[in-house]
Amino acid sequence: METKYSQKKKSFLQEFKKLLSFETIGADPACENAMHLCAHYLQERLTALGLESQLINTPNHPLVFGSNCTAGADKPTLLLYQHYDVQPVDPLELWDTPPFAPTIKDHRIFARGAQDNKGQLQYVLQALELFDKKFPINIKILIEGDEETGSFGLSSILEREKELFKADFLSVIDVGMKAKDIPAVTLGVRGIATFEISIFGPKMDLHSGSYGGIVKNPLQVLSALLASAYKEDGSIAIPGFYEDVEEVDKEPLDFSFDENFSKKITGVDALGGEQAYTPLERAWLRPTLEINGMHGGYTGQGFKTIIPSSAHAKVSIRLVKGQEPQKMLQLVKDFFKKCCPEGVSIEINLHKGGGRACQACPTSLFTQAVKEAFSEVFKAPCSLILEGGSIPITTALAEASKAEPLFFGLGLLEDNIHAPNENFSLDRLEKGTYIVVKLLEKLKKAFL
Amino acid sequence: METKYSQKKKSFLQEFKKLLSFETIGADPACENAMHLCAHYLQERLTALGLESQLINTPNHPLVFGSNCTAGADKPTLLLYQHYDVQPVDPLELWDTPPFAPTIKDHRIFARGAQDNKGQLQYVLQALELFDKKFPINIKILIEGDEETGSFGLSSILEREKELFKADFLSVIDVGMKAKDIPAVTLGVRGIATFEISIFGPKMDLHSGSYGGIVKNPLQVLSALLASAYKEDGSIAIPGFYEDVEEVDKEPLDFSFDENFSKKITGVDALGGEQAYTPLERAWLRPTLEINGMHGGYTGQGFKTIIPSSAHAKVSIRLVKGQEPQKMLQLVKDFFKKCCPEGVSIEINLHKGGGRACQACPTSLFTQAVKEAFSEVFKAPCSLILEGGSIPITTALAEASKAEPLFFGLGLLEDNIHAPNENFSLDRLEKGTYIVVKLLEKLKKAFL
Numbered sequence: 039m040e041t042k043y044s045q046k047k048k049s050f051l052q053e054f055k056k057l058l059s060f061e062t063i064g065a066d067p068a069c070e071n072a073m074h075l076c077a078h079y080l081q082e083r084l085t086a087l088g089l090e091s092q093l094i095n096t097p098n099h100p101l102v103f104g105s106n107c108t109a110g111a112d113k114p115t116l117l118l119y120q121h122y123d124v125q126p127v128d129p130l131e132l133w134d135t136p137p138f139a140p141t142i143k144d145h146r147i148f149a150r151g152a153q154d155n156k157g158q159l160q161y162v163l164q165a166l167e168l169f170d171k172k173f174p175i176n177i178k179i180l181i182e183g184d185e186e187t188g189s190f191g192l193s194s195i196l197e198r199e200k201e202l203f204k205a206d207f208l209s210v211i212d213v214g215m216k217a218k219d220i221p222a223v224t225l226g227v228r229g230i231a232t233f234e235i236s237i238f239g240p241k242m243d244l245h246s247g248s249y250g251g252i253v254k255n256p257l258q259v260l261s262a263l264l265a266s267a268y269k270e271d272g273s274i275a276i277p278g279f280y281e282d283v284e285e286v287d288k289e290p291l292d293f294s295f296d297e298n299f300s301k302k303i304t305g306v307d308a309l310g311g312e313q314a315y316t317p318l319e320r321a322w323l324r325p326t327l328e329i330n331g332m333h334g335g336y337t338g339q340g341f342k343t344i345i346p347s348s349a350h351a352k353v354s355i356r357l358v359k360g361q362e363p364q365k366m367l368q369l370v371k372d373f374f375k376k377c378c379p380e381g382v383s384i385e386i387n388l389h390k391g392g393g394r395a396c397q398a399c400p401t402s403l404f405t406q407a408v409k410e411a412f413s414e415v416f417k418a419p420c421s422l423i424l425e426g427g428s429i430p431i432t433t434a435l436a437e438a439s440k441a442e443p444l445f446f447g448l449g450l451l452e453d454n455i456h457a458p459n460e461n462f463s464l465d466r467l468e469k470g471t472y473i474v475v476k477l478l479e480k481l482k483k484a485f486l
Numbered sequence: 487m488e489t490k491y492s493q494k495k496k497s498f499l500q501e502f503k504k505l506l507s508f509e510t511i512g513a514d515p516a517c518e519n520a521m522h523l524c525a526h527y528l529q530e531r532l533t534a535l536g537l538e539s540q541l542i543n544t545p546n547h548p549l550v551f552g553s554n555c556t557a558g559a560d561k562p563t564l565l566l567y568q569h570y571d572v573q574p575v576d577p578l579e580l581w582d583t584p585p586f587a588p589t590i591k592d593h594r595i596f597a598r599g600a601q602d603n604k605g606q607l608q609y610v611l612q613a614l615e616l617f618d619k620k621f622p623i624n625i626k627i628l629i630e631g632d633e634e635t636g637s638f639g640l641s642s643i644l645e646r647e648k649e650l651f652k653a654d655f656l657s658v659i660d661v662g663m664k665a666k667d668i669p670a671v672t673l674g675v676r677g678i679a680t681f682e683i684s685i686f687g688p689k690m691d692l693h694s695g696s697y698g699g700i701v702k703n704p705l706q707v708l709s710a711l712l713a714s715a716y717k718e719d720g721s722i723a724i725p726g727f728y729e730d731v732e733e734v735d736k737e738p739l740d741f742s743f744d745e746n747f748s749k750k751i752t753g754v755d756a757l758g759g760e761q762a763y764t765p766l767e768r769a770w771l772r773p774t775l776e777i778n779g780m781h782g783g784y785t786g787q788g789f790k791t792i793i794p795s796s797a798h799a800k801v802s803i804r805l806v807k808g809q810e811p812q813k814m815l816q817l818v819k820d821f822f823k824k825c826c827p828e829g830v831s832i833e834i835n836l837h838k839g840g841g842r843a844c845q846a847c848p849t850s851l852f853t854q855a856v857k858e859a860f861s862e863v864f865k866a867p868c869s870l871i872l873e874g875g876s877i878p879i880t881t882a883l884a885e886a887s888k889a890e891p892l893f894f895g896l897g898l899l900e901d902n903i904h905a906p907n908e909n910f911s912l913d914r915l916e917k918g919t920y921i922v923v924k925l926l927e928k929l930k931k932a933f934l
Contacts, residue, residue: 065788126790132690187788228695232789241753242580245904246776247676247875250804251759251768253752257777257799258716265713268706304701305689309829310793311699320699328694329705330792331783336800340513340635341680341837342574343802343876344778344904345758351705352784354791356698381757389789427695428791456693456792 039475042168043468050167053083054160054467057122058140058149064099064123064187073099073183076122080181083163088171089179094199096191099123099183103202107176114485115176116478117205117441119432120159120212121185124151125456132458146461154455155185157462158211158447161470168475174482178205182431185212188232189431190390196431200438207404207481208441210432211474213425214449217299218466221412221420222292223405224445226397228322229357230428231367232330234387235260235374236350243335243344254381256349257334263374263384264351267327272312274327276373284360286323290400292421293318303451321426326356327370356428363392393430398444403484408446411476415469448473487920490616498615501531502608502915505570506588506597512547512571512635521547521631524570528629531611536619537627542647544639547571547631551650555624562933563624564926565653565889567880568607569633569660572599573904580906594909602903603633605910606659606895609918616923622930626653630879633660636680637879638838644879648886655852655929656889658880659922661873662897664740665747666914669860669868671853672893673739674845676770677805678876679815680778680837683708683822684798687830691783691792702829704797705782711822711832712799715775720760722775724821732808734771738848740869741766751899769874774804775818804876811840841878846892851932856894859924863917896921 043050060076063069077093080102084091089104102122107115127137127150135141137150151157159181166177180203184191196203215222239256240249269275295317300308311320320326334349336342355366371386378384399405400422412420425445436443448466449455491498508524511517525541528550532539537552550570555563575585575598583589585598599605607629614625628651632639644651663670687704688697717723743765748756759768768774782797784790803814819834826832847853848870860868873893884891896914897903 065786065790067787126784126786126788128784128786129691186791230695230791232791239754242902242905242907243577244752245875246774246778246802247678247804247873248769248899249752249758250774250776250802250874251763251772252748252756252765252874253754254758255776257780258712261709261777261780262713262716264706265710268710300700304692304697306687306701307829308700309827310697310702315699317700321696324699326694326698328698328703328791328793329709329783330694330790331785331794332705332709332797333781333785335777335779336574336576337779337781337798338513338574338576339515340574341800341802342513342778342904343634343678343680343776345776346779349780350785352789354694354698354789356695379757381755425695426698426700427693451696454690456790457690459690 039168039472043471046167050164054147055140057156057160058151059138061138062123062151062183063126064184065126073123077102077183080122084179087163087166089177094195097194098191101183101192102181103179105178106173109173109176112485113175114207114481115178115205116481117203117208117439118162118177118179119208119210119435120162120179120181121155121183122159122181123183123186124154124156125186129458134459145464147464148459148461150460152460153449153453153462154460155212157467158470161467162211162474164471165474168471174478178203185429188389188392192431193434196434196438203435203439205439205441208436208439208443210429210443210445211447212429213445213447216423217296218450219416219418221416221418222423223408223412223420224425225400225422226395227425227432227445228428229361229363229393229395230354230430231357231363231392232352232354232389233367233370234350234352236348236385237382238348238385239382240345240347243347246343246345249345253345254379255345256382257346259379259382260334260349260351263377264329266377267373271314272310276370278369279325282360282362283325283358286359286397290422292423322424323358325358325361328354330354356426357395359395359397361395363394393428394433396432396436396443398442402442404442404444407477407480407484408444410480411473414476415472487616487923491916491919494615498612502595503588505604505608506599507586509586510571510599510631511574512632513574521571525550525631528570532627535611535614537625542643545642546639549631549640550629551627553626554621557621557624560933561623562654562929563626564929565651565656565887566610566625566627567656567658567883568610568627568629569603569631570607570629571631571634572602572604573634577906582907593913594911596907596909598908600908601897601901601910602908603660605915606918609915610659610922612919613922616919622926626651633877636837636840640879641882644882644886651883651887653887653889656884656887656891658877658891658893659895660877661893661895664871666898667864667866669864669866670871671856671860671868672873673848673870674843675873675880675893676876677809677811677841677843678802678878679805679811679840680800680802681815681818682798682800682835684796684833685830686796686833688793688795690795694791694793697793701793702827703793704830705794707827707830708782708797708799711825712777714825715821719762720758724818726817727773730808730810731773731806734807734845738870740871770872771806773806773809776802778802804874805843807843807845809843811842841876842881844880844884844891846890850890852890852892855925855928855932856892858928859921862924863920
């Protein structure tokens with residue numbers, strides 16, 4: 039396998055750079071064309087790998103689907119889930135190299151999507167290539183274009199295409215490990231729900247001298263509303279926020295947390311969230327409410343003494359097992375509407391998409407196969423972890439495809455996903471390839 | 487006087503449009519050249535009016551100065567204070583016509599600075615022109631370029647140039663009236679002090695899934711800090727904030743407030759500030775703390791699920807009689823620093839400039855002369871009011887010039903100063919001219 043990999047290394051890297059060069063920011067309407075070009079490019083790659091491929095149109099971006107089910111009805115079917123859309127790139131000025139001009143430095147490739155998820159998609163495609171069109175099991179692969187914006191496209195066509203997606207196992211290769219030498223498989227991810235909250239005050243910006251003390255300031259109101267959602271101990275003050283949280287068996291999970299390493303990556307101490315829990319309990323087992331963006335008034339050079347006419351915030355809730363996105367959004371909406379004072383108006387725009395948390399079984403054949411593949415490639419025992427992030431579509435996709443889901447991947451904190459200078463190490467690109475190859479072979483054996 | 491005005495009306499308007507076309511946003515470094523061009527243009531206009539004129543360089547923008555003291559040592563000297571810098575223009579998309587392309591519609595001229603302060607400067611220059619270089623009293627005029635950004639330039643050269651600015655009376659023609667048919671003279675303005683507050687968290691934007699619940703969110707911290715500065719009753723919670731507030735004799739002042747008219751202009755009820763006071767008491771006699779701008783995280787199209795690395799706010803304090811800007815800034819700085827939690831760092835950047843509140847004498851000869859000029863032109867009794875806005879340099883300028891200060895002007899709420907679609911009515915441009923002419927004549931008579 040290693041020899042074959044080194045023979046193909048150059049062409050692998052060439053294709054990877056090509057994949058990374060598409061400006062596939064799903065949230066940005068200006069990237070519409072790049073999204074289409076990338077989807078077509080991926081469809082061609084799937085065909086070249088020996089899969090029957092197609093683009094499936096959705097109300098949002100197209101998804102790319104491929105399958106090769108020639109292994110036989112007695113063999114299991116693995117549905118591989120990936121995505122080709124990426125996060126926005128700003129603040130652009132903090133990137134050392136342009137986000138869509140992939141650059142290799144110190145055995146790492148820097149680009150938006152280098153890890154999330156184009157890097158992890160690339161090693162899946164590399165693994166499939168190593169089989170030379172003769173797959174040990176039946177393969178389906180689904181590459182969506184709306185993951186970072188809530189998977190609205192995929193969720194819209196899920197019911198219609200459930201036969202197409204039908205599988206025994208669903209691998210969601212969009213997560214990571216705790217450290218580069220400690221392999222891990224992820225049993226679950228948090229769910230997510232997002233919304234925007236706007237406060238509207240005077241019908242135009244007003245002079246803060248003439249009106250300071252006369253009208254309510256929307257930025258002051260929004261700050262106070264957001265602040266009121268948090269208690270002193272870091273917990274969320276919104277009534278019912280924790281009501282549906284289900285207990286999770288903590289026993290198989292590795293909650294160890296390297297404070298020093300985390301501080302090295304983030305530059306700050308792990309002092310956020312509910313102080314009654316350890317850092318990884320907070321990130322894995324507890325729902326959170328985060329302000330992702332906020333703006334209002336004059337934010338340019340110098341100063342402008344105004345009372346702004348409006349103020350805006352983008353907020354996301356991470357959900358854990360038991361919590362329903364729509365119910366949680368309604369709870370939060372009701373809270374802010376009730377707390378909003380007179381003299382301004384409030385508008386809360388709940389986003390489509392989002393999804394429930396998803397948790398896999400720690401002892402299944404599938405989990406065991408993935409654990410073994412990781413252990414063998416890393417030559418170290420594989421631990422079980424959870425992920426604080428979300429792959430919103432997973433629960434619904436697992437239900438539609440009737441497949442057992444599992445999350446894994448070779449992401450690391452240092453990859454800077456969703457941030458400037460996102461990167462992925464070439465070493466892990468290779469290891470990931472081997473893990474996927476081994477997984478396919480192990481699933482074949484398990485069904486002999 | 488009216489005949490002469492109508493003869494010159496066309497050329498007055500031509501000069502006014504020229505003055506409004508200079509993009510003199512003092513806060514914007516890109517407007518540097520426009521500031522210089524406008525200053526030169528004004529110097530030439532002063533020379534043409536029969537004044538000895540000069541540009542005075544400052545550490546910021548140049549100021550324009552002119553004088554004609556040929557009326558004689560037995561005549562009083564009036565120092566006219568104006569400014570040629572204007573507020574920034576954003577949100578640009580809310581302007582119906584370009585802010586630096588003056589446009590006349592329904593007997594109003596629309597442009598940034600149409601009232602504040604180029605409109606009020608224009609009628610002062612028109613009044614001087616009507617005297618045909620033969621002034622009844624000694625005239626000095628000072629037109630600064632840093633008013634909207636805190637008058638740092640003028641304050642820097644004030645001590646050095648105090649002989650040049652020496653005068654008996656200082657007219658600050660940069661305020662307004664309560665309604666278009668109710669003339670008023672402004673006995674005082676609030677002071678101002680401004681600062682920026684930044685919260686720094688992780689060294690880069692982090693994935694809000696992986697880190698939500700682990701690290702502190704700078705937007706959450708900043709919202710909570712700002713919210714903590716306000717009490718439920720609308721008063722400011724910062725210890726000592728009201729300590730130095732001096733009582734003001736309310737008797738001569740007209741505190742009547744037209745709620746309906748205010749709502750028509752602003753679109754909202756007058757529910758801001760301290761509920762224990764009436765609207766105009768709040769705007770005139772009480773200090774306020776306003777958030778003028780705030781930003782952090784992702785604020786573009788769509789959504790980006792990050793914990794931002796930093797959050798920022800621009801804040802201004804309006805000061806009343808008795809309060810020192812530097813002391814108040816220190817109070818506020820100490821409060822926020824003390825309240826800032828662990829896990830993030832705080833930076834508070836106090837701005838230069840700012841200034842104390844200023845209050846004039848309601849019964850002086852100067853106040854009487856201005857009141858009479860307003861009454862005669864408007865054919866209605868003139869009331870005494872205060873102004874919630876600030877002309878930060880006034881107190882220091884009055885001290886340096888040894889002149890008695892007074893504030894007046896023909897501004898109205900409907901002029902949209904500091905906001906999109908700023909405008910000034912041509913009718914008031916004419917009335918303002920007559921008021922200044924009458925004032926000069928009245929001051930001459932008073933000294934006969």
